[in-house]
Amino acid sequence: MADVNSEQIAASILKGEIRAAAKLMREIDDGLPRALDTLKLLYAHVYKAQIWGITGSPGVGKSTLTDALVTKLRGEGKTVGVVAVDPTSPFSGGAILGDRVRMQRHATDEGVFIRSLATRGHFGGITASTRGVVTVMAAMGKDVVIIETVGVGQDEVDVVAAADTTLVVTVPGMGDDVQAIKAGILEVGDVFVVNKADRDGVEATASQLESMLAMDRDAPRRAGWMPPVVQTIASQSRGLDQLLEAIEGHRAVLTSDDGKLLAERRRERARMEVMDILKARTLRMLEERVEQNGRLQEMADAIADGRMDPYTASENIMAGIF
Numbered sequence: 001m002a003d004v005n006s007e008q009i010a011a012s013i014l015k016g017e018i019r020a021a022a023k024l025m026r027e028i029d030d031g032l033p034r035a036l037d038t039l040k041l042l043y044a045h046v047y048k049a050q051i052w053g054i055t056g057s058p059g060v061g062k063s064t065l066t067d068a069l070v071t072k073l074r075g076e077g078k079t080v081g082v083v084a085v086d087p088t089s090p091f092s093g094g095a096i097l098g099d100r101v102r103m104q105r106h107a108t109d110e111g112v113f114i115r116s117l118a119t120r121g122h123f124g125g126i127t128a129s130t131r132g133v134v135t136v137m138a139a140m141g142k143d144v145v146i147i148e149t150v151g152v153g154q155d156e157v158d159v160v161a162a163a164d165t166t167l168v169v170t171v172p173g174m175g176d177d178v179q180a181i182k183a184g185i186l187e188v189g190d191v192f193v194v195n196k197a198d199r200d201g202v203e204a205t206a207s208q209l210e211s212m213l214a215m216d217r218d219a220p221r222r223a224g225w226m227p228p229v230v231q232t233i234a235s236q237s238r239g240l241d242q243l244l245e246a247i248e249g250h251r252a253v254l255t256s257d258d259g260k261l262l263a264e265r266r267r268e269r270a271r272m273e274v275m276d277i278l279k280a281r282t283l284r285m286l287e288e289r290v291e292q293n294g295r296l297q298e299m300a301d302a303i304a305d306g307r308m309d310p311y312t313a314s315e316n317i318m319a320g321i322f
Helices: 004-014 018-029 034-048 062-075 130-139 176-183 202-215 240-293 295-304 310-321
Strands: 050-056 080-086 112-118 144-148 165-170 191-194 229-231
Touching: 004 018, 004 034, 004 130, 018 034, 018 112, 018 130, 034 130, 050 062, 062 080, 062 144, 062 165, 062 240, 080 130, 112 130, 130 144, 165 240, 191 202, 191 240, 202 229, 229 240, 240 295, 240 310, 295 310
Parallel strands: 050 144, 050 165, 080 112, 080 144, 165 191, 191 229
Antiparallel strands: none
16 A cells, blocks of 8 residues: 555646656656555556657667657647656766757746656666656656657667557668668557658668568558658658658557557556566565575676586576575
8 A cells, every 4th residue: 555655746746746756757767666656556547648659770860850749749739758768877877868968948848848767778778667757757647758769779679568659760871671670670660750851762761661561561560550651851840740640540540449459559568567577576586685695796706716607506596596
């Protein structure tokens, strides 16, 4: 049962109070156990927001596109939350880019909340705390929450399990059509964006993507939906109307037939979230157990001296625990 303080924090966040939300997000990112009590009270509100994921290789203009979409959505009177997943600083452990250098024109807009999260070694394009921060933003009443991934190329496909609609961004001349095949990105994307469409080769890139998508039209996750390829020049806010139309088209398919497809996506997200929480807690328990009995240092010394291998060490640890 949540304590009174958690109930008070949750009530403040549901009223849209920024200070309470920012404090809880910081505690979530720091992994403080007390943040979980508040998240339990807020989780029922997570599906009130549309959740979009934006992914793609480094240098394709994901941040510029996110910034342009925020401006467009605010022009339509919608409130927006942005979770920007950044590389980890090797010194501070925090996000290198951070909120301060992103989307400065939205800094004073009360209808926009931007939060940067460090990857902290988490592969898959999103962090372990991303879903918690998305929950807080949805509970604040944001109409749309955008998850912009770090941009590590082939590894960042986890975003699909956290978003209703996933945008895959590419640019002409980077060979991303080949990368898409390697990474399984074709199965991840609901809308494909060819950004920087003023570059040479944009039509060829768009055509190649369309051809590959046509061959992959039977992907089970997108029943009844053929992902469109939209050309944009985000730095000039060009192509955004077509992009928003594509996103709304996808949502219409998800919510048709009493929202059958949307419900399936949310079940997929729930399964992934439960497993991620179990993995994190199990790893934490294992680390605490191993550190407590002091055997880890002994085994590390033995491995370094060549008296033991790490495989045997890990087997001995697991046998001792279970």
